Amino acid sequence: MNAALLAGCxxxxxxxxxxxxxxxxxxYVFFTIASGLTAAxxxxxxxxxxxxxxxxxxxxxxxxxxxPLFFPSKTTHARLIPKRHSFSYSYLLAGIPIGxxxxxxxxxxxxxxxxxxxxxxxxxxxxxxxxxxxxxGHLGLRGKLSRYLQKQGxxxxxxxxxxxxxxxxxxxxxxxxxxxxxxxxxxxxAERQLSAxxxxxxxxxxxxxxxxxMPDPEPVEERKEAKxxxxxxxxxxxxxxxxxxxxxxxxxxxxxxFHVSPFSSRKGSYSLVAFDPLYPSFSGAGPVNxxxxxxxxxxxxxxxxxxxxxxxxxxxxILTPLQKLNFLASWWWVxxxxxxxxxxxxxxxxVKRKLHIFYRPEPLxxxxxxxxxxxxxxxxSSFRAYLRHLVSSAANPLVxxxxxxxxxxxxxxMTSPSAPVDLSDDxxxxxxxxxxxxxxxxxxxxxxxxxxxxxxxxxxxxxxxSRPDLLPRLVLRAPSPLLSSSHPxxxxxxxxxxxxxxxxxxxxxxxSQPAATTDDxxxxxxxxxxxxxTTTKDLRTFRMSPLDAFILSHTxxxxxxxxxxxxxxxxxxxxxxxxxxxxxxxxxxxxxxxxAWFLAGRVVTIAVWLLEKVALVR
Numbered sequence: 176m177n178a179a180l181l182a183g184c185x186x187x188x189x190x191x192x193x194x195x196x197x198x199x200x201x202x203y204v205f206f207t208i209a210s211g212l213t214a215a216x217x218x219x220x221x222x223x224x225x226x227x228x229x230x231x232x233x234x235x236x237x238x239x240x241x242x243p244l245f246f247p248s249k250t251t252h253a254r255l256i257p258k259r260h261s262f263s264y265s266y267l268l269a270g271i272p273i274g275x276x277x278x279x280x281x282x283x284x285x286x287x288x289x290x291x292x293x294x295x296x297x298x299x300x301x302x303x304x305x306x307x308x309x310x311x312g313h314l315g316l317r318g319k320l321s322r323y324l325q326k327q328g329x330x331x332x333x334x335x336x337x338x339x340x341x342x343x344x345x346x347x348x349x350x351x352x353x354x355x356x357x358x359x360x361x362x363x364x365a366e367r368q369l370s371a372x373x374x375x376x377x378x379x380x381x382x383x384x385x386x387x388x389m390p391d392p393e394p395v396e397e398r399k400e401a402k403x404x405x406x407x408x409x410x411x412x413x414x415x416x417x418x419x420x421x422x423x424x425x426x427x428x429x430x431x432x433f434h435v436s437p438f439s440s441r442k443g444s445y446s447l448v449a450f451d452p453l454y455p456s457f458s459g460a461g462p463v464n465x466x467x468x469x470x471x472x473x474x475x476x477x478x479x480x481x482x483x484x485x486x487x488x489x490x491x492x493i494l495t496p497l498q499k500l501n502f503l504a505s506w507w508w509v510x511x512x513x514x515x516x517x518x519x520x521x522x523x524x525x526v527k528r529k530l531h532i533f534y535r536p537e538p539l540x541x542x543x544x545x546x547x548x549x550x551x552x553x554x555x556s557s558f559r560a561y562l563r564h565l566v567s568s569a570a571n572p573l574v575x576x577x578x579x580x581x582x583x584x585x586x587x588x589m590t591s592p593s594a595p596v597d598l599s600d601d602x603x604x605x606x607x608x609x610x611x612x613x614x615x616x617x618x619x620x621x622x623x624x625x626x627x628x629x630x631x632x633x634x635x636x637x638x639x640x641s642r643p644d645l646l647p648r649l650v651l652r653a654p655s656p657l658l659s660s661s662h663p664x665x666x667x668x669x670x671x672x673x674x675x676x677x678x679x680x681x682x683x684x685x686x687s688q689p690a691a692t693t694d695d696x697x698x699x700x701x702x703x704x705x706x707x708x709t710t711t712k713d714l715r716t717f718r719m720s721p722l723d724a725f726i727l728s729h730t731x732x733x734x735x736x737x738x739x740x741x742x743x744x745x746x747x748x749x750x751x752x753x754x755x756x757x758x759x760x761x762x763x764x765x766x767x768x769x770x771a772w773f774l775a776g777r778v779v780t781i782a783v784w785l786l787e788k789v790a791l792v793r
Contacts, residue, residue: 183771187775240457241272241275241340241342241453241457242270242272242279242460242490242492243269243270243271243272243275243279243283243285243491244269244270244460244461244488244489244490244491245267245268245269245270245282245283245299245488245489245491245502245506246267246268246269246270246344246452246461246463246484246488246489247265247267247484247485247486247489247506248265248266248267248268248463248482248483248484248485249263249264249265249266249482249483249485250263250264250266250480250481250482251263251479251480251481252478252479252480252520253478253479253480254438254477254478254524255475255476255477255478255479256471256475256476256477257530258528258530260520260523260524260528262516262520264512264513264516265485265509266346266482266509266513267346267347267506267509267510268344268345268346268463268482269283269299269301269344269345269346269347270342270343270344270452270488271283271285271301271316271342271343271345272341272342273316273317273320273340273341273342273343273360274315274316274317274341276315278297279297279490279491279492280297280491280492280493280494280499281297281298281491281499282297282298282299282491282494282499282502282503283297283298283299283300283301283347283491284297284299284300284301285300285301285302285316286301286302286303286312286315286316287300297491298349298350298503299347299348299349300347300348300349300351301316301343301345301347301348302348303315303316303318303319305348306319306343306345306358306375307319307320307322307323307373307375307385308322308323308543308585309543309546309583309585310583310584310585316343317341320335320338320341320360321335323373323385323387324338324387327387333387337364337370338362338363338364338370338371339363339364339365340362340363340364340367340457341360341361341362341363342360342361342363342452342453343358343359343360343361344358344359344360344361344452344463345358345359345375346358346510346513347510348510349507349510349511352510352511353510354510354513354514354517355377356376356377356378357374357375357376357377357467357482358374358375359372359373359374359375359449359465360372360373360374360375361451361452361453363453367456367457369390369423369425369451369454370389370390371387371388371389371390372387372388372425372427372447372449373385373386373387373388374386374388374447374467376433376435378433378434378435378436379514379517380434380535380545381545381546382433382434382538382542382543382544382545383542383543384432384433384538384541384542384543385543386429388427388429388447389427390425390426390427391426391427391428421450422450422451422454422455422459423450423451423454424448424449424450425447425448425449425450425451426446426447426448426449427446427447428444428445428446428447429444429445430443430444430445431443431444431445431469432539432541432542433538433539433542434533434535434536434538436478437521437532437533437534437535438521438524438525438530438531438532438533439469439477439478439533440533441536441539442471442472443469443470443471443472443477444469444470445467445468445469445470446467446468446470447465447466447467447468448465448466448468449464449465449466450462450464450465452464460487460488460490461484461487461488462483462484463482463483463484464481464482464483464484465481465482465483466479466480466481467479467480467481468480489502537610537611537613537635537636537637537682538610538611539610539636540608540610540639542610544580544581544609544610544611544612545581545611545612546581546582546612547580547581547582547612547615548612548756549741550616550741550744550745550756551581551612551613551615551616552581552582553737553738553741554615554616554618554619554738554741554742554745555579555581555582555609555612555615556734556737557722557726557730557734557737557738558615558618558722559577559579559587560725560729560730560734561721561722561725561726562575562577562589562607563589564725564729565649565650566589566590566591566649567589567591567592568591569591569592569593569648569649570591570593570648571591571593571603571648572591572593572594572595572603573590573591573594573603573605573645573648573649574588574589574590574591574594574603574604574605575588575589575590575604575605575606575607575649576588576604576605576606576607576641577589577607577608578606578607578608578609579609580609580610580611580612580614581611581612582612603642603645603648604641604642605640605641605642605645605646605649606639606640606641606642607638607639607640607641608638608639608640608641609637609638610636610637610638610639611637613637614631614637614638616745617631617635617637617679618631618722619720619722619742619745620676620677620678620679620745620746621678621679621720622676622678622720623720623721624650624720624721624722625646625647625650628640628646628650629643629646630681634681634682635681635682636682637682650721665727665735665739668739668743669719669723669727669739671743672723672739672742672743672746673719673723675743675746675747675749675750676720676746677746677749726738726739744756744759744760747759
């Protein structure tokens with residue numbers, strides 16, 4: 176990269192000299208040729224993808240009567256308190272029968288085999304790896320649904336066989352992108368009746384919360400904002416052939432425990448009113464009609480969000496090439512503009528309505544964290560290896576069930592040598608569940624394992640421990656040895672790490688309500704940067720941390736280099752980059768650009784001098 180920077184700066188700084196040495200060719204000629212080739216390839220690809228072809232699928236008995244469909248829709252948001260604000264925009268939903276794989280008319284695909292296809296089976300794509308738990312795409316949507324249901328509870332085991340039919344309603348990806356605030360999984364019993372719903376809620380911070388909802392035995396009281404036959408919906412479904420009987424209402428109410436909007440705290444509850452889009456017995460194809468109401472802790476309706484059909488469902492397998500082209504021209508922009516629309520409304524709420532902003536807290540147990548960044552991935556790998564080492568060294572029988580956060584490989588069971596082979600026996604099982612990737616960058620800042628695990632689980636809620644009483648069996652060992660390494664680089668860098676290391680500050684709890692005093696007090700109630708560094712000095716003297724000692728004595732040189740570089744950047748960022756590695760990377764890039772620019776001014780001078788010397792020698 177340094178060579179590329181130097182070459183780029185040299186070309187830019189000495190462009191007049193380089194330009195005069197090139198053949199005289201107008202720049203518009205290159206632009207015309209490149210534009211023509213791009214347009215030609217795009218046109219050929221468009222014709223290939225829009226040609227009429229039958230539905231290519233691996234049909235199974237449980238999806239034989241269900242079709243992949245598009246549902247032209249509209250979503251509305253009405254904020255009622257503390258200040259009124261509402262907006263609405265068009266929205267495109269795709270309906271996918273769970274168990275179906277393939278492409279429908281070249282427009283919509285689900286878990287399709289993308290090898291040998293220019294467009295991977297369809298323009299709009301639904302991939303299993305993007306839903307429920309991240310990864311595990313090889314299981315398909317049906318396999319991931321079964322895996323998710325088996326992990327749920329309600330005091331009793333849930334058998335995926337109780338829901339042989341399922342239908343996913345989601346915003347599909349177009350050209351690899353989608354903004355998907357909520358997806359609906361409709362689960363049906365053997366009699367094809369809607370028996371459960373999964374709401375897959377995503378926020379703009381790459382976090383997710385999946386809610387498995389059973390129908391309320393007594394439907395919740397219908398609020399006036401959630402009426403089925405309101406005026407706007409009645410006008411929309413006038414174009415749709417309604418079922419002879421109105422589908423039964425599916426209702427549920429549950430506590431809010433997930434941060435979705437910066438203008439709302441995690442207090443309150445949600446209530447859902449939804450209707451079966453396939454009613455009755457899979458013979459229907461809409462309309463979609465779902466309403467989610469956010470109720471405050473004082474039982475006041477705070478926000479009403481709706482999504483409903485604005486036209487008949489579209490079967491992509493029966494469209495002509497011209498109809499497909501018209502469909503793409505009408506809907507391609509909707510997914511790309513959803514997020515900018517949300518940002519615009521958020522700016523209006525913050526600037527015009529002047530609503531209080533609740534800063535994002537770390538997710539609670541039961542939620543899915545954001546993806547780990549590159550530094551957190553390196554530290555997670557080191558922490559996992561270190562945890563394996565601790566378990567394998569345990570003298571007493573011990574089983575550790577480790578659940579990572581933000582990485583693709585999430586779960587691993589580790590057993591000590593004396594642990595029983597059959598885990599159903601009376602084995603001591605310690606569950607270690609990381610709730611957010613920030614845990615890894617905080618753990619390496621501590622010099623003592625037991626202190627780190629206790630503080631992060633009890634004070635900061637970045638870690639969940641099922642049996643804290645078992646921690647002494649895992650981490651109480653002899654103190655770390657003095658730093659000693661035959662490699663001078665390791666010695667110098669780990670000495671710097673030991674001197675730079677500071678115990679991280681406690682993560683403050685975000686306020687549930689704005690401060691009642693002044694605006695300054697409200698702003699000071701939560702300071703994100705305070706989680707990066709301590710405000711008090713730790714007077715203890717340290718050797719190496721146990722994790723540092725493990726890396727030096729039990730890992731290969733490549734792993735040592737990755738760990739020490741990631742940790743050193745992290746600790747340096749606390750001193751010179753506000754605790755953000757990204758800021759440190761930006762600062763380092765600016766320094767490298769400045770050095771490359773300085774050297775670029777002398778490259779031509781040095782080259783001319785060398786050429787003159789060569790000419791004199793000859």
